[in-house]
Amino acid sequence: MNIFLKSLKGVAEETRLRILALCGETELSVSELTSILNQSQPRVSRHLKLLVEAGLLERFREGPWAFYRASEKDRPNGFAPALLALIPLNDPVFKEDRARLEMVRHIRVAKAEGFFKRxxxxxxxxxxxxxxxxxxxxxxxxxxxxxxxxxxxxxxxxTGRILKIIAPKARRAVGIDLSIEMLTVARSALAGPEFANCQVRHGDMQRLPLDNDTFDVVTFHLVLHYAERPELVLSEATRPLRPNGKVIVVDFAPHSEAHLMTEHAHRWLGFTDSEIQNWFTQAGLIPEDTIHLVGNPLTVSLWSATKPGNGHTPAGLLNTEGTSSWY
Ligand SMILES: C[S@@+](CC[C@H](N)C(=O)[O-])C[C@H]1O[C@@H](n2cnc3c(N)ncnc32)[C@H](O)[C@@H]1O
Incomplete structure (x- = not known):
């Protein structure tokens, strides 16, 4: 009852209702909201604080910026989505806000395209x-x-490519990356309604900003070769994995393209099957068959493993500094 009243009080004001409607569409920073609402930053920040306190929005940091999105805890059948569904979309105020939101999206896409081209x-x-x-x-x-x-x-x-291909099959898909620029590209790539079940978050693979036992499939696509300690990264990946969940690593088989280390900051020239399978086993996972897609000169391997269904969660072992680079 108290929570319900708090939520009702949270949205019982025009600007806060507009903010909620906007953050129901996409994650937005304070400065983006300030430009859409045409209100001062302190004012917008005050409303945001109240909405977070009412449990309607979630705040998260991405580098120097704070972003806001409709609260995960409130989904899928919660108060905010029910309220958002009732908002009259042709009301002139919400219409104008959505037009300005489109402009913010265009700016994001332009930034992302610039980075991508480079x-x-x-x-x-x-x-x-x-x-x-x-x-x-x-x-x-x-x-x-x-x-x-x-x-x-x-x-x-x-850039969220793997999220895009997997999103139609999953109920929810979350991408983590250390690079803010990459996240900007991913966010615009995932802006369409067909990717409404996807979100991206800033984070380090060595210490995932996620709760235990929250995902069924964890993928690493051409990422593990950047890790200083891949075995620890795989161990950490088992933490947010539910029992019976699966880890899939897509990376290169051992190769001798040394320029990938000097020019593209790869830390490892591929991995052997036994290396990955031993790391899976050490992390408490059960390795499955490996797939090799032979190329010239690089062979891509797909290693997968499942987490036993006995509820045992291997402890995250991580405590190291890692790479932040990519090609
Ligand atoms: C080669 S890209 C692959 C991107 C994507 N998986 C794909 O295949 O399209 C490698 C990505 O790993 C990210 N990365 C590197 N080190 C990381 C770390 N410690 N934690 C999270 N992401 C990291 C980079 O920012 C980059 O986006």
Whole structure:
């Protein structure tokens, strides 16, 4: 009853209702909200604080910025979604807000495109060294659960490409990345309504900003070769994994393209099957069969493992500094 009243009081004001409607569409920073609402930053911040206290919004940091989104705890059948569904979309105030939100989205896309253009040539130069992405993605999709309702975590999500292909199959998909620029690209790539079940968050694969036992599938797509201590990263990945959940690592088999280390900051020139399988076992996982997609000169391997269903959660072992680079 108290929580319900608090929520009702939280939205019983025009600006707060507008903020809630906007954050129901996408995650927004204080400065983005300030420009949409055309109100002073202290005023917007005060409303945001009240909405967070009422449990309607969640605040999270991404580098120097604070972002706000409709509260996860309140979903899927909670108060905020029910209220958002009642908002008359053709009301002139909400209409104007949505038009301004579109402008904010355009600015994000322009920023993301600029970053992407500056880096695309580098990415393409690596893509050319291995089998085409479509074959890798097809093999990855084959490893996913066949039943519905599962939740997906993509570690080192980059531009969100893996979230995009997996999102239609998962109930919820979350991408984590250390690079704010990459997250900007991912956020605009995932802006469409077909990706409403996806979100990206800033975080380090060595210490995932996630609760235990919250995901059914964890993927690492061309990320593990950046880790200083891959075994510890895999151990940490088992923490947010539910019993019977699956870890899938897509990375290179051992190779001798040393320039990937000097020019693209790779920490490892691929991994052997036994290396990955031993790390899986040390992390309390049960390794499955490995798939090799032979390319020239790089072979892409897909290693997967399941977490035993006895409720045992291996302790996260992490306490190290890691890489923050990517190609
Ligand atoms: C080569 S990109 C791959 C992106 C994506 N998985 C894909 O295949 O399209 C590697 C990504 O790993 C991220 N990354 C590197 N070190 C990381 C860390 N310690 N924690 C989280 N992400 C990290 C980089 O920012 C980059 O986005």
């Amino acid at each position: 880096n695309a040539a580098e990415w393409d130069s690596i893509r050319g060294l291995h089998i085409n992405d479509a074959s890798v993605e097809e093999a990855l999709l084959e490893l996913l659960p066949t039943q519905s309702g599962w939740e997906h975590l993509d570690v080192g999500t980059g």
